[in-house]
Amino acid sequence: MAATAIPRNVLYAQSGGVTAVINASACGLIEAARAASPRIGKVFAARNGILGALAEDLIDTSAESDTDIARLRHTPGGAFGSCRYKLKSIDEQRAQYERLIEVFRAHDIGYFFYNGGGDSMDTANKVSQIAERLGYPLICVGVPKTVDNDLPLTDCCPGFGSVAKYVATSMxxxxxDVASMARTSTKIFVLEVMGRHAGWITAACGLAAQSAAEPPHLLLFPEVAFDEVRFLARVKDCVERYDYCTIAVSEGLRDSAGRFLSDMGTRDAFGHAQLGGVGQIVAQLIKDRLGYKYHWALADYLQRAARHVASRTDVEQAYALGRAAVDLALAGRNAVMPVIERLSDSPYRWQVGVAALKDVANIERKMPADFISADGFGITDACRAYLAPLIEGEDFPPFRDGLPDYVRLQNLAVPRRLPDFAL
Known part of the structure; x- marks a missing residue:
């Protein structure tokens, strides 16, 4: 569908777990949309993702100054609110999809940008399909975001590089610390990081070690079935060699039967198993079997919120993809997503490409086999070459009174024009 010459409005929404740089994508997108005036009208944001779009709870970003929009580039979290809410198939939830089109029509939305992961790209793709079925002129563009780095067809995902930098630094x-105390106190340290099915964040912890003697000594990936006997033997050997052992473990660690070690027996809004506490499970196993004193830590929200130690590469890519999304929309590219294409490792060079949403939605990219060491407990040189550029550079936020100075937007509501809609 060719872009229209009549200015139409934008709706931007954030989805899923937020990151240290999702607002950098929002910044790039809003700045590019403002620069495209008069081809683009107002830029609205949905409060709390697709839920805000369904509820017609929209934010008028034109009320924000250029200065405050620019400050989004170094502010973590989701400036407009996010959500975990998965729309099912169009046939199953046609009323919800039709409601979205009603909201778009009421506010003359011609461009819809959904900033999220695989489930969000699926939603954006379905919205483009229902718009076409109903004859409503709409261009949908996905904007990639996920700390898990598991979207296909892009070299990396905005949000991952900063998490990688944080966990490697923390490890x-x-x-x-542990090396200092090992002789008379703690022998074991376990760091649990995010990663349900893909071990990219766990692999990033491995960047901290420059030799086999340095932490982390062992990495536990979701892609490698947990073998208790082999694992405990390696821990014992490590302690005997170095006097201590440090371990990074993915929340999605599974046993040989494919069961999550930390499955809590509940499901989130996307239908995914709720996980938590695998770090403590692994640490307690070591204590029970080998008797070593341990400490364990759960990186949790800290890893994805740590804007103070964000990767400059990550920030630049997140911002660039936000701007690229607007360029694609204005070029009439529908149901697509801008991606990162790697041109070389050293020096690291990249460019923005494009992928179809149908080829991205609901597809998880796991760690390649040649990125995991033969014994299953480490990363290879190929993995290190891939990861290292993604954590390069610093992009510190401004500080005030000793703390990062982040922006909180006004987020003024757009007057509603439609009746309430029950979710």
Missing amino acids: REAGF
């Missing part, structure tokens, strides 16, 4: 710093 290196904790390693110095």
Whole structure:
């Protein structure tokens, strides 16, 4: 569908777990949309993702100054609110999809940008399909975001590089601490990181070690079935060699039967198993079997919120993809997503490409086999070459009174024009 010459409005929404740089994508997108005036009208944001779109709870970003929009580039979290809410198939939830089109029509939305992961790309793709079925002129563009780095067809995902930098930094710093205390106190340190099915964040912890003697000594990936006997033997050997052992473990660690070690027996809004506490499970196993004193830590929200130690590469890519999304929309590219294409490792060079949403939605990219060491407990040189550029560079936020100075937007509501809609 060719872009229209009549200015139409934008709706932007954030989805899923937020990151240290999702707002950098929002910044790039809003700045590009403002620069495209008069081809684009107002830029609205849905409060709390697709839920805000369904509820007609929209934010008028034109009320925000250029200065405050620019400050989004170094502010973590989701400036407009996010959600975990998965729309099912169009046939199953046609009323919800039709409601979205009603909201778009009421506010003359011609461009819909959904900033999220695989489930969000699926939603954006379905919205483009229902718009076409109903004859409503709409261009849908996905904007990639996920700390898990598991979207296909892009070299990396905005949000991952900063998490990678944070966990590698944390592991290196904790390693110095444990090494100091190992002789008379703690022998074991376990860091649990995010990653349900893909071990990218766990692999990033491995960047902290420059030799086999340095932390982390062992990595536990979701892609490698947990073998208790082999694992405990390696822990014992490590302690005997170095006097301590440090371990990074993915929340999605599974046993040989494919069961999550930390499955809590509940499901989230996307139908995924609720996980938590695998770090403590692994640490307690070591204590029970080998008798070593341990400490364990759960990186949890800290890893994805740590804007103070964000990767400059990550920030630049997140911002660039936000701007690229607007360029694609204005070029009439529907149901697509801008991606990162790697041109070389050293020096690291990249460019923005494009992928179809149908080829991205609901597809998880796991760690390649050649990125995991033969014994299953480490990363290879190929993995290190891939990861290293993604954590390069610093992009510190401004500080005030000793703390990061982040922006909180006004987020003024757009007057509603439609009746309430029950979710």
